[in-house]
Amino acid sequence: MDHIDRALLARLQQDATQSYATLGQAVGLSAGAAHERVRKLRERGAIRRTTIEVDPAAVGSAVLAYVMVESSSWMGDSAPAFAALPEVLEAHVIAGSASVLVKVRTATTEQLQDVLRRIYAIDGVSGTQATVVLETFFERPLSPQESGADGHL
Amino acid sequence: MDHIDRALLARLQQDATQSYATLGQAVGLSAGAAHERVRKLRERGAIRRTTIEVDPAAVGSAVLAYVMVESSSWMGDSAPAFAALPEVLEAHVIAGSASVLVKVRTATTEQLQDVLRRIYAIDGVSGTQATVVLETFFERPLSPQESGADGHL
DNA sequence: CACCCATACCGAAGGTCGTTCGGCCTGCTG
DNA sequence: CAGCAGGCCGAACGACCTTCGGTATGGGTG
Numbered sequence: 001m002d003h004i005d006r007a008l009l010a011r012l013q014q015d016a017t018q019s020y021a022t023l024g025q026a027v028g029l030s031a032g033a034a035h036e037r038v039r040k041l042r043e044r045g046a047i048r049r050t051t052i053e054v055d056p057a058a059v060g061s062a063v064l065a066y067v068m069v070e071s072s073s074w075m076g077d078s079a080p081a082f083a084a085l086p087e088v089l090e091a092h093v094i095a096g097s098a099s100v101l102v103k104v105r106t107a108t109t110e111q112l113q114d115v116l117r118r119i120y121a122i123d124g125v126s127g128t129q130a131t132v133v134l135e136t137f138f139e140r141p142l143s144p145q146e147s148g149a150d151g152h153l
Numbered sequence: 154m155d156h157i158d159r160a161l162l163a164r165l166q167q168d169a170t171q172s173y174a175t176l177g178q179a180v181g182l183s184a185g186a187a188h189e190r191v192r193k194l195r196e197r198g199a200i201r202r203t204t205i206e207v208d209p210a211a212v213g214s215a216v217l218a219y220v221m222v223e224s225s226s227w228m229g230d231s232a233p234a235f236a237a238l239p240e241v242l243e244a245h246v247i248a249g250s251a252s253v254l255v256k257v258r259t260a261t262t263e264q265l266q267d268v269l270r271r272i273y274a275i276d277g278v279s280g281t282q283a284t285v286v287l288e289t290f291f292e293r294p295l296s297p298q299e300s301g302a303d304g305h306l
Numbered sequence: 307c308a309c310c311c312a313t314a315c316c317g318a319a320g321g322t323c324g325t326t327c328g329g330c331c332t333g334c335t336g
Numbered sequence: 337c338a339g340c341a342g343g344c345c346g347a348a349c350g351a352c353c354t355t356c357g358g359t360a361t362g363g364g365t366g
Contacts (some may be wrong), residue, residue: 001211001212006212009205009207009212012204012205013204013205013207014202014204015202015203015204016169016202016203016204016205017203044211045208045211046207046208046211046212047205047206047207047208048205048206048207048208049167049168049169049205049206050168050169050170050203050204050205050206051165051166051167051168051169051203051204051205051206051294052162052165052166052169052200052201052202052203052204053200053201053202053203053204054162054166054199054200054201054294054295054297055198055199055200055201056295058154058197058198058199059154059159059162059199059295059297059298060298061295061298064245066219066247066254076288078290079290079291082290082291083290083291086296086298087298089292089293089294089295090289090290090291090292090293091289091290091291092217092286092287092288092289092290093286093287093288093289093290094219094284094285094286094287095284095285095286095287096284096285098284100290101219101284101286105295107298131247131248131249131251131254132247132248132249133245133246133247133248133254134245134246134247134248135229135245135246136243136244136245136246137231137232137235137236137243137244137245137246137253138232138235138236138243138244139242139243140242140243141204141207141242142207142209142212142214142242142258143239144207144212145212145213145214145239145240145260
């Protein structure tokens with residue numbers, strides 16, 4: 001994982017459809033060498049998958065909210081319960097007064113209310129505190145930064 | 154934007170490297186027709202771009218936190234100030250006691266503190282409240298769901 | 307210091323896939 | 337009923353992915 005790998009990751013994040021010839025030229029490598037590096041990045045799991053970025057509004061998810069979930073018991077094994085709700089895009093165990101933080105997208109605020117109802121139904125959940133997003137400034141992928149945990153890789 | 158388009162979006166989210174022949178077969182179309190549909194989805198902006206999903210740990214961003222930013226003034230024009238911080242992955246204007254909610258990834262908690270310091274330096278910011286993630290259950294793309302705001306499309 | 311092995315790169319070849327095109331069919335519209 | 341627009345199919349051309357042999361470089365070892 002050197003600076004060339006990071007450059008490859010950054011360029012593929014911007015556009016994963018470009019050819020390996022273009023990609024290699026951008027980092028000073030041949031197409032074959034660039035392909036080999038990307039293949040290894042996939043193999044190691046540094047690249048999890050190639051995907052598309054979908055406009056939420058285009059698929060009818062105009063409402064975005066973050067929900068702090070309070071609980072009366074240990075929530076460490078509740079991942080499947082949250083994953084069962086398709087409107088829940090992220091779920092994290094957090095440090096602080098709440099126990100779990102989830103990101104939710106729905107078409108309407110009525111649907112958001114319904115999601116909150118289903119979150120309440122999860123075992124151990126004692127309360128929720130929803131924060132509705134009024135305007136999204138930006139959402140972007142993380143930029144491969146310097147140093148990092150190269151460690152023994 | 155019918156059910157076939159939604160199926161195409163869902164399949165491309167899972168794997169954007171598959172061939173148009175495979176894609177078309179999965180939804181009952183020829184390769185050419187599938188290609189034409191995907192082309193139009195890009196044209197309309199429903200597909201924003203094709204990208205890769207990078208493992209945060211692989212690029213040295215092991216610490217994830219959400220930060221509630223309080224302000225003493227209107228923050229509606231502060232998008233560039235937050236975008237200037239590369240560790241800030243998302244920034245949203247929210248309804249509630251705080252003004253802006255941002256998502257931050259760093260390599261260490263020391264770097265997180267430094268990001269908080271730089272957020273404080275943004276004009277109008279009067280306080281922050283960071284919530285550190287202990288464990289991420291999951292992060293996934295939104296699933297193209299039913300009905301939605303098809304409207305006049 | 308010489309040797310050897312592993313790693314990474316280049317350049318070319320073959321096979322697959324993306325992209326485009328003409329033709330057909332269905333469903334509207336005037 | 338005629339005309340038209342939109343969507344799909346199937347084929348063909350060209351570009352690209354993928355692999356392979358050959359070569360150079362750096363590190364470890366006797």
